[in-house]
Amino acid sequence: MDLQDNESANGTAVTRPANTAIPDxxxxxxxxxxxxxxxxxxxxxxxxxxxxxxxxxxxxxxYARFGNKPLYRWGDALAWARSRLSAPAHSTSEHEAA
Structure with a gap:
C-alpha cells in the first residue's frame, strides 16, 4: 500500500494511504x-x-437522500468537522477552563 505524509488539521504529520481522495x-x-x-x-x-x-x-x-442513499456535500461535511475542532492549547487545563 502506498503511503503519503500529510499534515493533520492540528498541524502534526500524519501518514495515511495515498489513494484516499480529498475532493477538490x-x-x-x-x-x-x-x-x-x-x-x-x-x-x-x-x-x-x-x-x-x-x-x-x-x-x-x-445530507440529502438520493433514493435510499444519504449523500453528503463535501463542503458541508468539512465545515462540520472544522466546527468540532477546539482552539490550540498548550495543556489540558486550558481546555478544561474553556
Missing amino acids: NLDALLTRADTGAALRAAGYPVADATLATKATRGGGPP
Whole structure:
C-alpha cells in the first residue's frame, strides 16, 4: 500500500494511504463511506458509524437522500468537522477552563 505524509488539521504529520481522495470540489456529493474516508484523510478521525449515528440522532453534517442513499456535500461535511475542532492549547487545563 502506498503511503503519503500529510499534515493533520492540528498541524502534526500524519501518514495515511495515498489513494484516499480529498475532493477538490466543495460541492462534490459523497456517500457516507466516502465522506468518512475523506474526513479521515483530511485529519479528522471520524468513523462512518459516527456519521450514521448522527444522521439518526442529530448533530452531524447535513445530507440529502438520493433514493435510499444519504449523500453528503463535501463542503458541508468539512465545515462540520472544522466546527468540532477546539482552539490550540498548550495543556489540558486550558481546555478544561474553556
